[in-house]
Amino acid sequence: MSRKKVAIIGAGAAGLTAIKACLEEGLEPVCFERHDDIGGMWYYTDDIRPGQGAACYRSVVTNTSKEMVCFSDFPFPKDDPVYLPGKTVQRYLRDYAMNFGLLPYIHLKTKVVNVAPAGSYAEDGRWTVQTVTESPTDSVPSTQIDVFDAVIVCNG
Numbered sequence: 001m002s003r004k005k006v007a008i009i010g011a012g013a014a015g016l017t018a019i020k021a022c023l024e025e026g027l028e029p030v031c032f033e034r035h036d037d038i039g040g041m042w043y044y045t046d047d048i049r050p051g052q053g054a055a056c057y058r059s060v061v062t063n064t065s066k067e068m069v070c071f072s073d074f075p076f077p078k079d080d081p082v083y084l085p086g087k088t089v090q091r092y093l094r095d096y097a098m099n100f101g102l103l104p105y106i107h108l109k110t111k112v113v114n115v116a117p118a119g120s121y122a123e124d125g126r127w128t129v130q131t132v133t134e135s136p137t138d139s140v141p142s143t144q145i146d147v148f149d150a151v152i153v154c155n156g
Contacts, residue, residue: 003028004149007129009112012040015154016093017071019102030148031102032131034111038097039090041156056086074099109134118147127151 004027008018011033022029037043044056062069062084066076069084074096080088097103114130121127130145 005030005147007032007112007115007127007146007148007151008154009115009151010040010154010156011038011097011106011108012042012154012156013093014156015040015152016097016102018152018154019105020100023100023102023105027150029105030146031106032110032112032129033106033108036108038103038106038108039093040154042086042090042093044086044090056089058086060086062086062089071096107131107133113143115151125149 006018006022006027006029008015008022008029008031011019011031015031015033016038019029019031035043035049041055044058044060046058065082066080066084067082069089070076070092076084076088076092080092084092097106110131110133112129112131114128116128118124118126118128127148127150128145129148129151130143132141132143134141
């Protein structure tokens with residue numbers, strides 16, 4: 001029997017932990033992130049990104065201590081400040097993804113444009129997910145429709 005395939009929308013904190021949980025349960029995660037890097041709202045850039053929702057600003061600092069915001073299986077480094085600048089949180093999320101081998105499961109610059117029950121939904125509960133991916137070499141983005149056993153929405 002093949003592994004169940006799970007679509008994960010968003011590669012911020014919730015998306016990264018969803019990928020890890022899927023892997024731990026023997027599922028096949030496929031994560032779609034519409035921007036060019038992981039981190040969700042913690043991914044800061046001076047550039048204005050089309051469709052950007054929530055985002056931190058350059059000088060943001062958490063108002064909760066690093067001990068309270070870290071993942072239980074991945075503490076912040078001891079030399080990080082107690083209250084974290086946004087760039088430190090972004091680095092932490094990248095380190096988390098690298099530590100647990102999550103990056104290969106993430107499709108960057110890929111926007112989910114539609115999620116709908118598959119034609120066979122009544123029998124198997126599967127979903128269709130339509131994505132649009134920016135091409136680094138072609139000005140025309142590619143559109144793809146895939147079928148998944150489950151969908152986890154982690155877009156903030």
